[in-house]
Amino acid sequence: MKDYKHFDIIIIGGSYSGLAAGMALGRALRKVLIIDSGKPCNKQTPHSHNFITQDGKTPKEIALLAKQQVQTYNTVKFFNGLATKGAKTEKGFEISTSSSETFTAKKLIFATGIKDIMPDIAGYAECWGISVIHCPYCHGYEVRNARTGILGNGEYGFEFSVLISNWTKDLTLFTNGTCTLTAEQTAKIKSHRIQIVETEIERLEHIDGHLQKIIFKDGTTSSIKALYARSPFEQHCAIPETLGCELTEEGYIKTDAFQATTVRGIFACGDNTTRMRSVANAVAMGTAAGAMANKEIVFEEF
Numbered sequence: 001m002k003d004y005k006h007f008d009i010i011i012i013g014g015s016y017s018g019l020a021a022g023m024a025l026g027r028a029l030r031k032v033l034i035i036d037s038g039k040p041c042n043k044q045t046p047h048s049h050n051f052i053t054q055d056g057k058t059p060k061e062i063a064l065l066a067k068q069q070v071q072t073y074n075t076v077k078f079f080n081g082l083a084t085k086g087a088k089t090e091k092g093f094e095i096s097t098s099s100s101e102t103f104t105a106k107k108l109i110f111a112t113g114i115k116d117i118m119p120d121i122a123g124y125a126e127c128w129g130i131s132v133i134h135c136p137y138c139h140g141y142e143v144r145n146a147r148t149g150i151l152g153n154g155e156y157g158f159e160f161s162v163l164i165s166n167w168t169k170d171l172t173l174f175t176n177g178t179c180t181l182t183a184e185q186t187a188k189i190k191s192h193r194i195q196i197v198e199t200e201i202e203r204l205e206h207i208d209g210h211l212q213k214i215i216f217k218d219g220t221t222s223s224i225k226a227l228y229a230r231s232p233f234e235q236h237c238a239i240p241e242t243l244g245c246e247l248t249e250e251g252y253i254k255t256d257a258f259q260a261t262t263v264r265g266i267f268a269c270g271d272n273t274t275r276m277r278s279v280a281n282a283v284a285m286g287t288a289a290g291a292m293a294n295k296e297i298v299f300e301e302f
Contacts, residue, residue, distance in 0.1 A: 007033045009293050010095050010105040012083045012237060014038075016279050017270030017286035018111030019066040024290030026073025030297070033103055034070075035095065037082040045129040050137050051279045062279065079103070086239040092265060093243070107293045110245075110253065110261075110268040111286055112237035119231065123204030130209035132227045138278055140167040143226040149174050149214065151201075151229040158185040160228055161194050169193065172222065174214065176201050197222065235272060250275070259289035260296075267293050 009025055011018045014036025025032045048059050070076055085096040092106040118125040124132060132151075133139040148168045150160045153175040161173050172195040179186065179198050189196065199220065204227070205213040214222045233251065241247065245261040245268070246254045252275070253268040255261055261268050269285035271277050 005101075005103045007031045007077075007103060007105040008297060009033075009107045009109060009290075010035065010093070010103055011109045011111060012095065012239065013111035013113060013270070014067070014078065015063060015111065015113065015270070015282070016066065017113075017282035017289070018109070019063070019070050020283040020286030021109050021111060021267075021269060021290035021293070022070045022076050022286075023066075023073065024287050025294055026070060026076040028290070028294040030075060030294055032076045033079055033105070034076065035079045035081060035083045035097065035103075038080065047142075048279050049139065049141065051283075054279070059279070083237065083239060086243050088243065095239075106265070106297055108243075108266045109259075109286075109289050109293055110237060110240050110266070110272060111270045111282075111289070112235070112240075113271040114233040114252075115236045116231040116233050121201050121203060123206050124229075127204055127206050127209045127211055127227070128231070131206065131211040131225065132204070132229055134228065134230060135277060136164055136167055136228070139226070140164070144168060146170065146225040147223060148172075149222070149224050149227040151176060151227055153177070154180045156230060157181060158189065160230075161189050164228055165192060165194065171195075172197055172224075174201065174222075174227075237272070240266065240268060240272075258292040259285055260292060265296070 008030040009032050011021050011034045014034045018034055022032055022034050045059050047056055048062055049055055054062050082098040083095050084098050087094045093108050094104050096102045144167050146168055147170045149172045151174050152160055157173050158181050165171055174197050177200055179196055199216040199218055201214055202217045203215045205215055211224050214224055240253050244263045248254050253273050255268050255273050259267045259269050267289040269289040270282040
């Protein structure tokens, strides 16, 4: 790799979105470098769903097959490491890694995902992605009609209580403190026999990440099979911000319909740009980012 440091495009992040971008660019004959540290946010998730042709496969299986297919395009190279710094140059961008390697490119694509911030509830992190879940379209079918909870409050608590009632009627909203739903929202939820529990949570009792009970601070318990929750997050990679890319109010990288960020020549795709966290969506966005980055180069150099 030491004598091959100049690329048309560098992709930071080699999971589904980054690999999809890499395939699009390999097929466009571009010299591409994919930098990946090998730490996907869904590493605990046992199975991936709602991705046509790959339903039920493990995330690792899908990623390995995707990488094998991308590697057949000989203009796409891989670097195992962590990108730590980015800078603008006269001809594009420069990316440095934790191992002091430096690479340059005309364009950048960030497919770096987000880092979930776990709440201070014992057992939560161990259950995240297994039985503490974020998306009914990814996981809801597997826990259909099961005793299910929602950890949330206010608008999120109400919205998800309504949504998840499609998958199960045995549903409880755990607000983990004083309920902040409006009187109208509360009445609506209770009319559908959805319980509201305001008692603060001490810990989640589980077996290898599979929920058994919620243990409350007052000593009471609630048996449960699945818990929907929306964890706060931060960007997994700070380089886009240091290069001037704007974030949305929610903390995602701001992009247009073509995955272009607010900085010319930088694109972003996958979980770092949207709350729609799914493999299928990440792949679609990565394909679009790769195609648009290539198109930008073609039109600039024509």
